[in-house]
Amino acid sequence: MRQTAPSRRDVLKFGLVAGAALAGLPGCSAVPGRPDPGTPPVRGGIYSHGATGGGLKDTLEPYFPVTNPDISRCMQLYEPLLRWDPNYEIEPSVAESVTPNTDNTQWTVRLRDGVEFHHGKTVTAEDVMFSLATVTDPDNTGSGGTELATVLELNNSKIVDPRTIVLQLNSPYAVLDQLLAEYTVGIIPTDFDISHPVGTGPFAYEHFVPGQLSRFVRHENYWDGPAWVDELFIYDFADDAAKVNALLAGQVQSIDNLPNYLAGTIEQQGASPLVSETGAWVPFTMRVDVAPFSDVRVRQALRLIVDRQQMIDQALNGFGILGNDLYAPFDPAYASDLPQRVQDIDQARSLLRQAGQENLEVELVTSSAVGAGAVESANLFVEQARQAGVTVRLNKADANVFYGDRYLSWNFAQDFWNTRNYIPQVATSSVKGATYNETHFEDPTFTALIEQAKREPDPARRRQLMHDAQEIEYNTGGYIIWGFKRQLDAYSNLVQGLEPHRYLPCSNFRFSRASFVRQP
């Protein structure tokens, strides 16, 4: 633990833990235990979810979700053609199938029969074309459309029949299905109106107050089985304590992003934690084009300095999976055969000596704006680096400074990333011209391998190309990826049906599968 004066947050933490501890005392009122796994789901009831964050920026826009509650609302209203299953593998959704031709330049979309929008219209090929045109609109490209826009040629794509579309690409792209499975590429009808948003999702829009709450009703004709509950409320919570209290008092049935330190204690109070693996990471970013990091030996030395397990234990309260300086852990091509890098101070010192940097002094820029675990891991890095004779000055920047003018040009800093597969991640972070290339990594051999992989129709060969690319990053990259976060959410013991999911928090926000254990 760091030695600082107790902040408001610490006191709140203490209050919550102390409150939880009190619950263990005999004589306190009874709390519901975990339901029997065989309990049949009950139809009906009003389900409330407490979503973390949100504010006046909240929106119901299908293609521009900003805050965490926005994402949870998107998942109720809209659905993409394909979707991620709990293991982060692609499964059909609004489309029955999306299949490439032999060289990955044409993809055929076959729509599921009879998928209905909330206003009763059936999804047709026109709606899909309209949705794709909207999300890739060059004047207003949605967050899920940026990569899509670079490959998709909508003008040359054609509607074959009301349920079939052939999408034409300007170059071979082997993982188009992954782009089409993102929640930011939901299908909307051609008569879409944001003042009364309509999609194909399990819940239909009813009421929305930015920064406060949103209300939905069950979509009776939902293709994947109508929801068990009648109504769904999603409340915004700015404060962790309020959110947890609402869960424990039974005012909401589930919350996302439970603070890690509470995982054990809520179990005595009628709620259960929901732990999921994710591919989300908070790397240290070293600019490979600026001294001293331009010397690969310095980069490798800093990677060897990190005690990854300690970072997971202390910065993530143990809720993490070891990282190996590679991203996209759920990609089938993830190079899990490369040896796990562990702390090796002697080797780090020797590399620094070879590089002529025995008394290396660097500045590390961090900010609480990077998210949970960032400042904590930066503090740990300062201490771990000291063992190898490296002096790290910590610059704790304000959010507006960190993501201000100098963002993407800090020499040594941090950033946050969510779960992505390998090719889409590379496109946004690791090639020349990528939107968020913090490390300025642009190895020509690497880029050539990626280009080849995008074209390669044979999955085995493609996997090999991606493996070779990862080896280059493993040996020369600018990221220090010490771990992947585990997602921690919580739900009341009075509901069931939520399960760990690798894609989005709280069982992928699939409240259509949640039900009360007894008649509410």
Added chain:
Amino acid sequence: MTDLVTPSPAADTAPSAPARSAPGGWPWLKWFARRIGLAVLTLWLCSVLVFFATAALGDPVRAILGKDYGSSPERVAALQAELHLDRPVIARYVEWLGGLLTGNLGNSVANGLPVGELVGDRIVNSAVLVIVAAIVMIPVAFGIAMVSANNRGKRADGVIQIVMITLAGLPEFVVGILLVALFSTTVLHVLPAVTIAGGGAPPWSAPGSMILPVLTLVIAVAPYVARIVRSSLLEVLDSDYVELARLKGVPERVVMRKHALLNAIVPGIQVIALQLAWLAGGIVIVEYLFSYPGVGASLVDSVRNSDFPMVQVLAMVIAAVYVGVNLVADVLSILFTPRARTAITS
């Protein structure tokens, strides 16, 4: 004074203000006008400070866009146009002040909706919370003070003093956490822990969910008021005229109510005003803790979003509450102080 006395049959039947206060009406009006003038001047100075403090601090567009500043020049240009950043700052101020006075509060940069629409309900919600808390708090605080003063030096007084000092020393979020643990999550499960009313209905549509926030505010504020009222009560109880009343055989209960309390009320009014003004800003944490849909959360959220139009309006609202509450307190204090009343009229 003659100009105010316009004899008319209506003046005799309807007790209209100028007719009744005719002898002292004009000085009162003058005094009141001066106070209002000062209040307006204070608010104007606030508006200058608020505007220039928010407009002069760096580039708002950069602050708003954050990570996206570099990657989307179109949004940068759009925001610059929307905020009229190309015009001189004085012109922007004049335009903003004009909008403020005419009720045209501009649009939030976070979501483009009119600021008035976004903060209207929230201001009402917060005001209800503060007013309910004040209605509960004032009699409670005066009651405690009277019990305490009545038992001066006895054990009851000592216990009350210790409890009051302890409560005054506890930050309001600690009080809130303890109350929630006690009444909703841990020990008992009788009250809602957060104020989330279904379907966006106002918080008072579910009065149960307002109990804990109100109680927290009362506990946060009442000790200060009670302590001040108690000490001024004691001062009055020691005075010659109270002694004289007692010697005349007036019962202690009446002495307390008629002679002491009325005279001790003025410092009480002042401290209540200070506490209510503090609540206008201090309510933020309580609203956070109970997820109460008031101005607190939007203020913090707007600052975080660098939503300048929102911050400016909310800052002005809070300044207006300060000035307004203090104005009311001053007027009430004068009305309750005979010496000050005569000073104005003579």
